[in-house]
Amino acid sequence: MASTNTKLEDYMADQLKRYGNVMVPVKASSLERAVVKWARTDKLHPNPDDEFCFPQIGPNYQIISKYEKMIRQFGTIKPDISDEPLMVEKVSPEGYMILNGHHRWAAAMRCGLKWVPISIVNLTQETDIEKMVMNSEHDRRITLDLDEVVFCKDENVPAEKPLHFPYNRMYKERIRLGIPALLHNLGMQGYDIWIYTAKYYSFDYVRDYFKKYSVKLDGIVTGTARKMKGHSALRHRTNALIGEQYNETIHIDMDAVLRTFEGSKEFEDYEIKADPSGWTQEVTDIIKDLRHSEKR
Numbered sequence: 001m002a003s004t005n006t007k008l009e010d011y012m013a014d015q016l017k018r019y020g021n022v023m024v025p026v027k028a029s030s031l032e033r034a035v036v037k038w039a040r041t042d043k044l045h046p047n048p049d050d051e052f053c054f055p056q057i058g059p060n061y062q063i064i065s066k067y068e069k070m071i072r073q074f075g076t077i078k079p080d081i082s083d084e085p086l087m088v089e090k091v092s093p094e095g096y097m098i099l100n101g102h103h104r105w106a107a108a109m110r111c112g113l114k115w116v117p118i119s120i121v122n123l124t125q126e127t128d129i130e131k132m133v134m135n136s137e138h139d140r141r142i143t144l145d146l147d148e149v150v151f152c153k154d155e156n157v158p159a160e161k162p163l164h165f166p167y168n169r170m171y172k173e174r175i176r177l178g179i180p181a182l183l184h185n186l187g188m189q190g191y192d193i194w195i196y197t198a199k200y201y202s203f204d205y206v207r208d209y210f211k212k213y214s215v216k217l218d219g220i221v222t223g224t225a226r227k228m229k230g231h232s233a234l235r236h237r238t239n240a241l242i243g244e245q246y247n248e249t250i251h252i253d254m255d256a257v258l259r260t261f262e263g264s265k266e267f268e269d270y271e272i273k274a275d276p277s278g279w280t281q282e283v284t285d286i287i288k289d290l291r292h293s294e295k296r
Contacts, residue, residue, distance in 0.1 A: 043095035067107035178280030194219030
């Protein structure tokens with residue numbers, strides 16, 4: 001087993017040496033992103049900024065062994081490949097960088113599996129954020145977390161009606177009832193709408209989903225949980241860009257509405273007390289009161 005582990009580590013070291021500093025994200029077409037496809041395992045490259053590749057942390061060989069047993073039993077990582085494809089980002093000069101699924105990829109490599117199922121996403125890049133800020137016409141914005149606020153994870157939370165076929169097959173997440181109307185109205189009042197998500201949704205997926213509900217998003221930041229080389233510097237640059245454009249940010253959370261002003265460390269905190277059925281209306285009322293107080 002130690003020999004097999006060493007072979008994997010040597011292969012990873014070679015991959016990181018060859019591709020670690022030269023991989024550049026490439027936008028994948030809508031057709032490439034539409035379906036789960038198969039890719040050669042040797043065309044998948046480990047993410048140099050993922051814990052999997054950190055010498056002090058490294059791969060968890062117990063997890064890898066678990067996936068190896070599945071491969072030997074079913075001939076693939078999972079019997080239903082659409083259930084859990086590896087999440088990847090298309091890169092130049094060749095192949096794909098793994099975003100989620102390093103241990104499954106390692107198990108496939110150790111078992112000699114030549115092909116694995118992948119799902120390609122286009123994450124938000126720094127250049128995307130620059131374009132979004134440059135295209136902005138307002139100096140105030142609304143921010144929401146897609147995973148914690150917009151999408152319903154609890155069956156007891158009222159949700160918007162599913163989209164009609166075939167879009168209901170493409171967009172399976174349910175949006176909290178009233179969110180589209182809330183965001184549309186806030187956009188009409190002169191706020192830019194920014195959505196953040198830690199998950200690996202494609203930039204295009206989020207944008208197009210909201211378009212189906214007649215909501216225009218001014219900012220979309222995906223994959224915020226991704227570990228990136230120079231992450232602190234990247235965050236500083238993007239925050240500086242956003243700070244230059246927006247004097248005011250209103251963040252809508254599950255339990256509160258927070259308002260901050262650029263250049264000030266102070267913030268205003270307004271608690272949301274309503275149950276799920278009245279949540280959207282209370283958020284609307286809080287922001288309406290803020291606008292009225294400004295006019296007074």
